[in-house]
Every structure is written in structure tokens, then in C-alpha cells.
């Protein structure tokens with residue numbers, strides 16, 4: 001019965017009768033279908049299923065390069081998967097359609113319910129039904145005649161006891177021999193449900209606002225270098241669809257020092273324990289510089305813009321001299337770690353070298369060791385024996401034709417190779433402070449020192465606070481709706497000819513309520529106890 | 544930062560082993576209880592307690608006479624006066640009692656194992672798969688034994704102790720991880736909040752999974768009188784009662800899972816600068832959330848409660864397992880903390 005009650009709470013929309021009502025009728029019918037519980041449930045289940053492929057296929061927003069590679073590796077299926085938007089699941093037409101329909105359904109569901117609840121809140125508990133014995137919980141009481149309990153007094157007592165149990169009551173007394181009290185409690189259950197569902201809409205809006213007006217940017221900062229928050233200063237910049245450049249707050253950051261600590265216990269040798277970036281920051285160019293520490297999980301905040309420590313690595317300091325003997329490049333070059341011991345790939349480009357531009361591709365190893373085959377490998381993330389292993393090229397690096405080229409890649413197809421493991425001169429192996437002279441007098445390269453760098457994400461998400469507020473509201477609403485029972489109680493009183501007072505009561509739950517029996521017993525006991533006491537008192541008075 | 548205490552770490556493993564041995568005996572005791580239940584007299588299986596003192600007026604002076612009844616609901620066989628279908632019955636089940644007692648002993652030893660692991664590592668013991676599994680198993684057992692205080696769920700004993708054993712073995716065999724400090728990405732108090740609540744929710748979903756499976760079996764049996772299932776389900780309450788209890792626990796589990804989702808998002812925001820990024824782990828956490836939301840809706844949708852809702856509850860739990868085992872181990876994502884290399 002409690003279950004059926006829960007179902008009737010939603011207007012009986014589940015009964016589908018095809019109407020012959022013309023276009024308007026059809027529209028109304030479609031709307032009813034969309035806002036029915038059954039549709040909501042089906043859309044929810046579809047949403048769950050539709051989310052799954054995003055975990056099976058690489059996703060463009062997170063990993064564009066992996067997606068490209070995946071399509072190259074799977075020439076037969078890749079393009080088809082792409083056409084079905086399986087690499088962009090969460091912005092795909094079908095995923096969007098499901099959640100938009102779900103939210104339209106949600107709105108169509110919440111508004112009429114909110115209106116109903118608003119009415120219920122302002123009106124008294126509903127009239128006492130004629131037949132209480134049809135209710136799921138029903139009971140009777142007979143109070144002995146000697147109690148001298150009048151029906152009015154009994155109803156008053158009952159109302160008072162109900163109020164003490166948190167019920168809102170309404171007396172139906174006066175013109176009838178069988179006065180009754182109607183009571184209801186747990187209005188917060190429905191309110192919580194409405195808050196929960198409405199807050200979900202709020203979350204969606206907050207996410208949309210973040211996506212429209214926010215931005216996300218990436219910057220790699222080497223020790224003793226810095227940057228200012230400006231679109232052009234970034235390695236990568238991802239503006240929202242309605243991004244306004246004025247929302248870039250004019251802060252600047254310099255990385256003074258980056259410290260890494262690795263676990264030196266036997267069991268977990270070499271895994272990182274702490275990353276700590278000491279920064280000098282300024283909120284605006286005219287502000288006093290101040291010191292801040294940036295850690296993983298502890299971003300630095302500039303108003304609404306946060307700076308996060310996302311990655312780190314080594315930047316070997318090199319000097320490249322060209323064939324004319326001039327310095328073509330001097331400074332740190334960031335390498336990209338490929339594993340936990342910071343074995344890194346590195347690309348060094350010296351476009352200023354003359355007569356030929358010079359390029360280097362290879363590895364940086366913080367602690368180089370040599371295996372049985374004579375191949376160098378890194379054995380520790382700390383720089384105990386730093387080493388550069390490079391191949392060198394000369395020719396036109398292809399930087400001048402205006403096409404954007406990644407600084408971490410070198411297209412060697414148009415270049416002539418000078419060094420390599422298979423070449424007569426072998427590869428370049430450079431320990432700290434060593435210099436290598438390139439073959440054919442093409443120049444030289446020196447390994448001067450080592451710096452660390454941090455990879456930073458800079459994020460401005462104006463929807464973030466809204467998302468937090470609405471999810472919190474949703475959680476609170478959910479707790480209320482699932483924990484608070486909504487119950488109605490009716491108690492009717494009459495007088496028997498022999499003077500006994502006859503009481504009957506019934507309880508009804510709205511929504512799931514496993515505790516209705518217990519509540520009935522609780523109220524029954526309270527009534528019994530009360531009238532027992534008053535009977536005893538009235539007996540004592542008489543005697 | 545504290546250093547790792549390896550001796551204590553070894554004691555922790557010893558405690559886990561002892562707990563597993565204790566649970567094994569508890570498992571056998573519960574299994575014996577099930578087997579014995581086939582021969583118990585029918586009236587011994589009647590609910591012991593009626594909620595209403597049906598003859599309230601008979602005691603004392605009889606000044607107030609009170610009687611109460613509950614309408615039978617759904618396909619439930621209970622009805623008449625309000626009865627507690629999962630209350631303790633008068634029947635004395637020695638084997639089950641031994642099972643519970645050993646469960647409690649096992650729990651204490653198990654807790655010692657988890658706590659000493661935490662002390663050994665100088666942090667909350669929730670940093671890798673081994674620790675998730677052992678802590679998760681502890682919570683499953685704790686929630687089960689805690690629920691026994693108010694409800695007679697001893698019919699779940701074999702299932703729960705069996706599952707806890709599997710979890711402990713999986714921890715020891717599939718995910719062994721030496722005690723270690725946390726990598727920087729995990730050094731956050733949100734880890735403690737997020738993971739502890741997630742594991743608690745998963746523990747609750749474990750129990751509702753068991754209830755839903757039994758509900759399916761029971762409702763099959765209620766439809767088909769001839770289906771006896773070896774008489775092993777005699778101690779199990781009717782399908783409607785199982786469904787109700789599963790619903791209540793799933794509701795609590797859902798609240799906790801919602802919180803898990805939120806806390807995870809807050810943590811992700813602090814660590815990576817976005818609160819949601821459809822990372823594999825996030826996807827599955829979301830899928831689980833939506834499935835259980837579907838379950839709660841199903842319970843309120845005509846034609847979807849009962850058996851279909853039970854299937855959703857089971858699906859939700861399978862997603863939890865998938866999220867925990869398959870996603871953690873085989874999918875690479877930002878959340879690669881399994882500690883297995």
C-alpha cells in the first residue's frame with residue numbers, strides 16, 4: 001500500500017491512451033510522455049549506458065593525440081567510431097540529446113510538483129476519510145467509562161500527542177458526534193525532493209557557465225623563469241565559447257625553485273613523495289611581489305583563477321655553437337619524462353646556427369647506467385649521473401615557413417643526419433659539463449647544467465562556485481527526501497452508549513515508508529499511556 | 544614526514560591472515576546453520592516479535608483496550624498485526640551464534656590489521672588497491688555485524704563472510720603492496736573523506752546486492768511453490784521484506800555515493816584544476832550513481848518495482864565491482880593509484 005501511494009503521488013501519467021486530439025493534443029500527449037516517471041527512468045538508464053563508451057575509447061578533450069593515433073592504428077574502424085562521435089562522447093549529439101531530454105523531463109516534473117507542494121504547505125491536512133479501516137495501519141482503542149473522557153477532550157488529547165510527535169494537525173470537531181483530528185508530518189520530504197531535482201538543473205547550468213565563460217591554459221615554467229597571465233604567453237590556451245579576454249586577471253608568476261623528494265625506503269625506492277614549487281607571484285604588475293608555495297593538491301589562487309601543479313621534469317642547460325663558431329643557442333631545454341625514473345625525450349633546435357641550422361633529438365637520463373648490451377638507461381629519478389644521448393642533424397629545420405611546429409618534435413625528413421648509433425661517428429653521449437664537437441666541423445654542443453621545470457595549468461571557471469553550491473543543495477535535499485518519512489494520521493473519536501470512549505485511528509504513508517507500523521505503534525502507545533494515566537487520576541479523584 | 548615502519552607492516556599482514564582464518568571458521572558455521580535450517584520446525588521460523596502489544600488492555604487495570612493491525616502489502620505473506628519479519632525468532636541457532644561470535648572476533652583482529660597498517664605507513668590506510676580491499680572488507684563486515692543488532696540478517700552470514708574472505712584473499716594475492724608513503728597526488732585530506740565514504744558506500748551496496756539476489760530467488764520461489772532450492776532459503780524472509788530492507792540500505796548507500804561523487808569532484812578540482820573531466824574513474828562513478836538513481840526511480844514507478852528494481856540494484860553493484868577492479872587495474876587514467884605495476 002505504501003508503494004501504491006508513492007505511485008499515485010505522481011499524477012497517473014503512466015496510463016497511455018492514444019488520444020485523437022489533433023496537433024495540440026498530440027503535443028500535450030508527447031509532453032505527458034516525456035514527463036512521466038517511466039520516461040525519466042528510461043532516460044536515466046540510457047544516460048548510464050551512453051556514458052560507458054567514453055571510458056572505453058580515448059576521448060579528444062582529454063587526449064587528442066591518443067585519438068589521432070588510435071584512428072591511425074585502426075584505419076578500418078577508427079573513422080567509423082569517429083563518425084559516431086565515440087571519441088567525443090560527452091559532447092556528442094546522442095549523449096547531449098539524452099541529458100537534455102532528461103532535464104526537460106525534469107523541469108516538466110518539478111514545476112507541477114512544486115506547485116502542488118506549495119499548495120499542500122499552505123493548506124491544512126486533508127479531511128478524515130470515512131473509512132479508516134482501509135488504511136494500511138489501523139487500530140482501535142476503547143477507554144473505560146470511568147475515565148469520564150469526553151469526545152472533545154479525547155480529540156484534543158490526540159491532537160496534542162500528535163503535535164508532540166511533530167505532526168501538523170487540524171481538528172474536525174463541533175457539529176458531529178464523531179469528531180476527528182487529521183494530521184500530517186514530513187513536508188520536508190517532498191521539499192527535499194524538489195530541492196534535489198531543481199539543484200540538478202542548477203548544476204547543469206553552472207557547468208555550462210564554466211564552459212562558456214571560463215578558460216584553461218597550460219604553461220611550462222623552468223626554474224628562474226616566469227610568465228604573465230596573457231593569452232599569448234601560454235603554450236596552450238583553451239578559451240570557453242564566450243570567453244572574454246578581460247577576464248584574464250593580470251597576475252604574474254616566477255618559479256624560483258622546484259624541489260622533489262623521492263622515497264628512499266627499500267620497498268618503494270624512487271617513487272615521489274613531495275613536489276614543492278617556490279614561486280614569486282604578483283596579483284597585478286603594481287602589487288608587491290610575494291612568496292607562495294605551489295604543491296600538488298594545493299593550487300595558488302588569484303581571485304577566481306587558480307594555478308595548478310600538473311607535472312614536472314628536467315630542463316638540461318645546453319650551449320650549441322654553430323659551424324662559424326658562434327653561440328647559436330644557450331639555455332635550458334625542457335625534456336619530457338616518459339617514465340617514473342624521468343627518462344625523458346628531448347629535442348634541441350638551433351635555428352640561429354649558421355651556415356646550417358642544427359637540430360638534436362634524443363634522451364635525457366637523470367641517472368645513466370649502461371646495460372649488458374651497452375645501451376644506456378636511466379635508473380633513478382634524481383640527477384646522480386645526468387646524461388644526454390643525442391642524434392644530430394643539420395639543414396633547414398622548417399621553422400620559417402610559418403606553420404606552427406611543436407617544440408617537442410623535430411621533423412627530420414628534410415635534414416641530413418650527422419650523429420646516430422648507426423652512423424660512423426656514433427651517437428652523442430654527453431655527461432655533465434662535457435662538450436661534443438659535431439662531425440664535419442658543423443659545430444658543437446655542451447651540457448652546461450641542469451634545471452627543473454613545472455608544468456602548470458591555469459584555470460578560470462566562473463561556474464565552479466555555483467556547481468559546489470548546487471551539488472551541496474542536492475545532497476541536502478537528497479538526505480531530507482530519503483530520510484524523512486511523510487505520514488498522515490487520522491484519529492476519530494466516538495462515545496459508546498455504555499459510556500466508553502471509542503477511538504479509531506489510521507495511518508498512511510506518502511512514498512516509501514518502512515517504519516509506518518512502528519509509528520502507528522508509537523502513537524498508539526502514547527495515546528494508551530495518556531488515557532490510562534487520566535483514568536487513574538479520575539479514579540483517584542472519585543475515591 | 545614520517546617514515547614507514549616495516550615491522551609493524553608485517554604484523555599488520557599477520558593480523559589480516561588471522562582475521563581471514565577466523566572468518567573461514569565463521570563461514571563454515573554460517574553454512575552449517577543454513578544446512579540445518581532445512582530441518583527446523585516451521586513454527587520456529589515464525590517472527591518472534593509482534594510490534595503491537597495486541598492485548599494492551601489486558602495487563603494493568605484494563606482501562607484502555609487497544610488493538611492494531613497492518614494491511615498485508617504487495618505479495619508479502621505477512622499481514623494481520625504488525626510483525627517484524629526480520630526480527631529475531633525464538634529458535635535457537637547455535638551454529639549461527641558461533642558464526643556471529645567468530646565474526647566479531649575476526650572483525651576485531653581485522654581492524655587491528657587495518658589500523659596497524661595505517662600506523663606503519665603513518666597515514667590513513669587507503670592508498671592502494673590492497674588497502675582499499677582490506678578496508679572495504681572490514682567495512683562490509685562491520686556494517687553486517689552492526690545491522691545484526693537491529694535485524695536478524697544472519698541468513699546473509701555465509702554470503703558476507705564468504706565475500707569478505709574473497710576480498711581479503713584478493714588483497715593478499717592479487718594486489719599485494721608493501722607499506723609505503725603516498726605519492727603527492729594522493730596527499731590530500733580529501734583522500735580520507737572521499738575514499739572512506741566511497742568504501743563505506745560500497746560496503747553497503749555489497750549487502751544490498753546480497754539482499755537483491757535473495758529477493759529474486761525468493762520471489763521466484765513464492766511464484767512457484769514447487770521450487771524448493773534445497774530448502775536453503777527457509778531462513779530468508781519473504782521477497783517484499785528483502786526488497787524493503789534493500790531499498791532502505793540502497794537509499795543510504797546512494798546518499799553516501801552522492802557524497803563520494805561530490806568529494807571526488809572537489810578533490811579533482813584541487814589536484815587538477817577541474818572538478819569533472821570524464822576520466823575513466825569518474826565515468827564509472829557517474830554510471831554507478833545514475834544506475835542507483837534509476838533504482839530509486841524504479842521503486843516509485845509502476846511496473847518497475849520488485850524484480851526489475853532488484854535487477855537494477857544488482858547491476859549497480861556489478862558496476863561498483865567493475866569500477867573497483869577492472870577500471871583500477873586495466874584502465875589508465877589520472878586515477879592510476881592501484882599500486883600494481
Ligand code: HEM
Nearest residue numbers: 006035036037040102105106109193200481511836839843
Ligand atoms: C537528472 C535526472 C534525475 C536524477 C539524477 C534523479 C534522481 C532521483 C533520486 C535520487 C530520487 C530519490 C529521492 C526520492 O526518493 O525522493 C528521485 C526521486 C524522484 N524523482 Fe528523480 N531524478 C531525475 C530526474 C527525474 C525526472 C525527469 C522526474 C520526472 C519525471 C523525476 C521524478 C522523481 C520523482 C517523482 C521522485 C520521487 C519518487 C518517490 O516518491 O520515491 N526525476 N530522483
